[in-house]
Amino acid sequence: MRRHFARSTEIQGRLHELVPGGAHTYSRGADQYPEGMAPILVRGNGCHVWDCDGNDYVEYGMGLRSVTLGHGYRPVVEAAARAVADGLSFSRPTELELRAAEDFLDLVPGADMVKFAKNGSDATTAAVRLARAVTGRESVAICDQPFFSVDDWFIGTTEMNAGIPPALSTTRFRYNDLDSLAAVLGSGDIACVVMEAATALAEPEPGYLEGVRALCDRYGSLLVFDEMITGFRWSSGGAQRVYGVTPDLSCWGKAMGNGFPLSALAGRREYMELGGLRTERDRVFLLSTTHGPETGSLAAFRAVVRAYADTDPIARMERAGRRLADGVNKIAADLGIAEHLQVAGRPSCLIFTTRDAGGRPSQAFRTLFLQELLDRGVLGQSFVTSAAHTDADIDHTVDACAEAADVYRSAVDRGGVAGLLRGRPVAPALRRTAAPRSLDPARQG
Known part of the structure; x- marks a missing residue:
């Protein structure tokens, strides 16, 4: 199930040497993704993208919401x-x-x-x-x-x-x-x-x-x-x-x-x-x-x-978004974690909310969900759709979310992500210090 990101991790490290933050947009930074799982992309087509390690994904967010018709339209x-x-x-x-x-x-x-x-x-x-x-x-x-x-x-x-x-x-x-x-x-x-x-x-x-x-x-x-x-x-x-x-x-x-x-x-x-x-x-x-x-x-x-x-691309975005939200929210409800994991928002501009075992917004639980989606071929900090998302793409995503939600349910039952999350949680893109995702070895933690 786990994907490998060796080449992506190597290139990301080189980017940090040459580009402050390792990306030209803070919300594209590696600190917005699970550690060691920040794909470096090489191409896209429709709503699909491929990274330099050969992994393929159904993508959401679509260029920070800038792509509505699909990559390479x-x-x-x-x-x-x-x-x-x-x-x-x-x-x-x-x-x-x-x-x-x-x-x-x-x-x-x-x-x-x-x-x-x-x-x-x-x-x-x-x-x-x-x-x-x-x-x-x-x-x-x-x-x-x-x-x-x-x-x-x-x-x-x-x-x-x-x-x-x-x-x-x-x-x-x-x-x-x-x-x-x-x-x-x-x-x-x-x-x-x-x-x-x-x-x-x-x-x-x-x-x-x-x-x-x-x-x-x-x-x-x-x-x-x-x-x-x-x-x-x-x-x-x-x-x-x-x-x-x-x-x-x-x-x-x-x-x-x-x-x-x-x-x-x-x-x-x-x-x-x-x-x-x-x-x-x-x-x-x-x-x-x-x-x-x-x-x-x-x-x-x-x-x-x-x-x-x-x-009429907006109608297609909204249809895809409604199918996705309905599918994932039903999975969460069936698992008894609807108060912890939820897809919300306008159908053409969806986000997912992640809450811990106590019902508080949680970066750690968000990172766990991102980790499990990446392992299953879904890339996105949100569920922002495009007109290129087909029924098959949504079905794949819902299936991935079903498996990810099982892991999420385990974390809720345990009271935390320990033993499930591989690395440090993501952090807000706009924050005063590099911590808690500092790359300075003396300041990590």
């Missing part, structure tokens, strides 16, 4: 290849930039203009900068949601805040709590409210988003929706189309290119024009990127738009 790859064959980057705009902007704005309600970039943090930070210029205010209100940017205004509010000046003007409010937001906005110094309209585990209560919109209007703060995850996973027009509430600005990325690097800032013309040449006000340095308009990603995006119009 031919129409997207071919569109990008055709564009790149005629040149990747130029010293003037291309017609492709116009066509991509037209496609994007046809999808997004209430957005008049768009500017493309390469990563989500660039887009969210540009939105904050623009809101500060529009309002003449400095402070930012962020919802109590996991992640918005690698830049100081957000990372300074997390545990991993070394190197960031202490004088931050960012404050938090609670989701689905209008009184919490009103109290923050009452200071009169909030330039913008930054939030996800919904998350995997949190849907807006009736009237909540409308209330947020009204509070922003009352206090003169811009409303910014982070559509990094909801865009092209809730709908091709994002959460704003699903819930019918239009922000002043919105920030996009991840699935808009089916894995190709592309992000976007979109919004109302009166605000976006401050970054252009049709304003009498002082200009905002909005977004200026060498690679934002490269042809491959813009062509990929246009192919994604066509795929969403023709093939």
Whole structure:
């Protein structure tokens, strides 16, 4: 049953010598996987991936939620290849930039203009900068949601805040709590409210988003929706189309290119024009990127738009997610561990929750579950599906979860993972110290 990861472990060790953390994204780090079981991948097709040791997996998470159509989706790859064959980057705009902007704005309600970039943090930070210029205010209100940017205004509010000046003007409010937001906005110094309209585990209560919109209007703060995850996973027009509430600005990325690097800032013309040449006000340095308009990603995006119009990938993601959640939750219920192991969330954006014998959220039990899934050919820190997940893939995953859940039940009965977990538990990606997964021998433990 056990898989071997000798080559992956060797390459991971070399990566740690050359790349801080051994990965270019903290959530991709080896400390997010069971020790000695962090696969180094070499290729993917659909929802399947293969590592350098020859192991194959059904993958979930799909490029940190950036792949919705499947790895190597031919129409997207071919569109990008055709564009790149005629040149990747130029010293003037291309017609492709116009066509991509037209496609994007046809999808997004209430957005008049768009500017493309390469990563989500660039887009969210540009939105904050623009809101500060529009309002003449400095402070930012962020919802109590996991992640918005690698830049100081957000990372300074997390545990991993070394190197960031202490004088931050960012404050938090609670989701689905209008009184919490009103109290923050009452200071009169909030330039913008930054939030996800919904998350995997949190849907807006009736009237909540409308209330947020009204509070922003009352206090003169811009409303910014982070559509990094909801865009092209809730709908091709994002959460704003699903819930019918239009922000002043919105920030996009991840699935808009089916894995190709592309992000976007979109919004109302009166605000976006401050970054252009049709304003009498002082200009905002909005977004200026060498690679934002490269042809491959813009062509990929246009192919994604066509795929969403023709093939309804969201319906396929949601169907796969419902079958998976129902199957795994039934297994847990039949084993009497439904309160310890559960699949939850929107069907297109599922997570699994892991609790110990006492019912407390547990990284150790999470690691045990990941370990057992990896041994059975399932790779994923979540159960985020794609349109490429077939019934056979879901059946394989449910079968793997049934065997993993048996081991999980043993750990619950024992009161812990001792004797079952091979190595140290995973740790939060954003934490103050390398411990408890430090690679310094003197600090391991």
